[in-house]
Amino acid sequence: GDSVTQMEGPVTLSEEAFLTINCTYTATGYPSLFWYVQYPGEGLQLLLKATKADDKGSNKGFEATYRKETTSFHLEKGSVQVSDSAVYFCALTPNTGTASKLTFGTGTRLQVTL
């Protein structure tokens, strides 16, 4: 079945450091890929998405590129802020119509310090 593997956390960075959170997936066909973010005490919010190979999703300074050849969708940000501290989830959904569901990774906690 479909699966998503994320790097183990927590990731601790100083403010303005470069961020990479690795995500790889296993799926048949050509899934859509997502990054969700969960701030403390809140539900998940969509951060960015990509629906086909070589697409780059971007939002709030975060970027991720859909790499079919390496089955990866790594999240990057050039300069993190304290306000980026949250848990980040990589997810996929097969493009099989309205009955499809999201498969999530285990989440990676990011802690940014001053």
Place this chain on the structure above:
Amino acid sequence: DAGVIQSPRHEVTEMGQEVTLRCKPISGHNSLFWYRQTMMRGLELLIYFNNNVPIDDSGMPEDRFSAKMPNASFSTLKIQPSEPRDSAVYFCASRWDTYEQYFGPGTRLTVT
């Protein structure tokens, strides 16, 4: 747009009691998802509906859990009887067609 609404936001109950969690999806959305989040098991999909019909309930832990969606604007997740291991944050999410899921703020359930 009020977003996905869940109630209650916090629930504390004793073991053996019935618990009902409620969700109002975003108007116009046709899919609804129930998730459970714990430190040990992460985020788990329990069940999801499309056009009010349950599509996949394979994530429902056992017969103590049941979910209903009587109409497009309301869903419930019931646990009867509740057990301490059911303590978790339960999220509801909704979606229109194949677009992104919108999550509610969650219900934090504590079973003592």
